Amino acid sequence: MTQHTHYSLSIKIRSxxxxxxxxxxxxxxxxxxxxxxxxxxxxxxxxxxxxWTRFAxxxxxxxxxxxxxxxxxxxxxxxxxxxxxxxxxxxxxxYMQLLISPQATVLKRELLWLPFFGWGLAxxxxxxxxxxxxxxxxxxxxxxxxxxxxxxxxxxxxxxGTRQAPGTLGKFNHGGSMLACxxxxxxxxxxxxxxNCWPARSWIRLPGTIILRISPPIHSDGKxxxxxxxxxxxxxxxxxxx
Numbered sequence: 001m002t003q004h005t006h007y008s009l010s011i012k013i014r015s016x017x018x019x020x021x022x023x024x025x026x027x028x029x030x031x032x033x034x035x036x037x038x039x040x041x042x043x044x045x046x047x048x049x050x051x052w053t054r055f056a057x058x059x060x061x062x063x064x065x066x067x068x069x070x071x072x073x074x075x076x077x078x079x080x081x082x083x084x085x086x087x088x089x090x091x092x093x094x095y096m097q098l099l100i101s102p103q104a105t106v107l108k109r110e111l112l113w114l115p116f117f118g119w120g121l122a123x124x125x126x127x128x129x130x131x132x133x134x135x136x137x138x139x140x141x142x143x144x145x146x147x148x149x150x151x152x153x154x155x156x157x158x159x160x161g162t163r164q165a166p167g168t169l170g171k172f173n174h175g176g177s178m179l180a181c182x183x184x185x186x187x188x189x190x191x192x193x194x195x196n197c198w199p200a201r202s203w204i205r206l207p208g209t210i211i212l213r214i215s216p217p218i219h220s221d222g223k224x225x226x227x228x229x230x231x232x233x234x235x236x237x238x239x240x241x242x
Contacts, residue, residue, distance in 0.1 A: 007204060014064050015205045021063075022056050029055075030116040037123040046102040049120045053094045065207030066197045070099065072214035075188065080149040081217065082180040082187045084232040086169055086240075087158035088195030091210065096156050096190075097124075099212070104148040105156045106141055106175075127155065138175050145179040155179065159229065166195035167240070172233045177225035186217035189232040193241040211241035 007015075029052040037045045060066040083100065085092060097103060102124070109128040112118040127144040129137035145155045157179075160170035180187045192212040198205060215235045218228055 007206075011064075011204065011206065015203055018059050018063055018205050019203050021059055025055050026052050026120075027116045030119050033120040033123060037120070042125065043102055045123055046097075049123055050097050050101070052120065053097055056094060057098065060197075060205065064197075064205040066205065067209040068095065069209055069211045070214070071211065072216075073099075075214045075216050076100065077186055077188070077217045080152050080183070080185050081154050082145075082149075082176050082183075082185060083154060083156040083190055084159050084172075084176050084187055084229070084236075085156065085190035086192065086236050087160045087163050088166060088192070089163060089198040089200045091194040091198040092158075092192060092212075095194075095210075095212075100154050100156065103154045103156050104145070106145070106158070125153065131161075138178075141175045142179055142182060146183050149179075149183045149185055159233075163195075163200040165200075166193055167242070169233065169237055172229050174225045174229045177220070177228035177232070180220040180228060181223065181225050184220065186219050187228055187232055188217055189215040189235045191215075191236040191239045191241065213239045213241060215239070 033049050037049060040048060057068070061068075083096070085096070093105065096105070104125050104127050106127045106129060108131045112122045112126075112128060125148065127141060127148065129140045131137055141157070148155055155176070157176035159172040159176050161173060162170065164170045177187060190212055192210060194210050196206065197208045197210050215232070218231050220228060
C-alpha cells in the first residue's frame with residue numbers, strides 16, 4: 001500500500017499508537033526474555049516470550065477494532081503435525097504462536113539478528129533457513145523439522161515463501177509436505193484473510209474480522225509430497241474467508 005490518504009484520522013492515530021505501544025512493549029519485554037527465558041523449561045519459556053504476542057492481540061482488539069475468529073479449531077490433531085498456511089502479513093506469524101502452542105516456525109535466519117524481536121524469537125526453537133540457498137534451506141527444514149516433530153512440537157510453514165496480497169495465493173513449495181511424509185505426521189491447512197486488517201509492509205491497522213479456517217488433518221501415509229501440497233493448496237483456496 002502506497003497511499004493512506006483515504007483512511008480516516010481515527011484509523012491513522014490508532015495505527016500509530018499500535019505501532020508505538022507494540023514496539024515499546026516488545027523492546028522492554030525482550031530484555032526480560034533474554035534475562036529469564038534461558039532458565040525456563042521450553043514450554044514455560046514459550047509462554048513467557050509470547051506474553052508480548054498476547055499484548056499485541058489485545059491492542060489489535062481494543063485499540064484497532066480487529067476481531068479474530070477461528071473456525072475448525074477442533075480439527076487440530078494431538079501430538080506433532082505440520083501446518084501449511086497462506087501468508088499475507090506479520091499477523092499470522094504472531095497469532096499462530098498462540099493458536100498452536102508450542103510450535104516451531106520456519107523463518108529466514110536474518111530475523112534472529114534483529115535487536116529485541118530476534119532475541120525473543122531465538123528462544124522459541126524456530127527452524128532457521130538461508131533463503132538464498134534453496135537446497136540448503138530445504139535440507140534445514142527437513143533436518144530441523146524432524147527434530148522438532150520428534151519432540152512433539154508442531155511445525156508451521158508458509159509454503160508461498162513471501163507475503164501475498166489478500167485474495168491471492170502464490171506458488172506453493174513442497175518442503176512442508178516432504179517433511180510430513182518423512183516424519184510420518186499429518187498436515188493441517190489453514191486459510192485466513194489477515195491482510196485485510198494488517199496489510200503487509202504497512203503501518204496501518206484496519207478494523208474488521210480476521211478469520212482463520214482450519215482443515216481436517218490431511219494424512220501423509222502412502223502419499224507423495226506433491227499430492228499433499230496440492231490438496232492443502234486447494235483446501236486453502238476453496239475455504240479462503242474473503
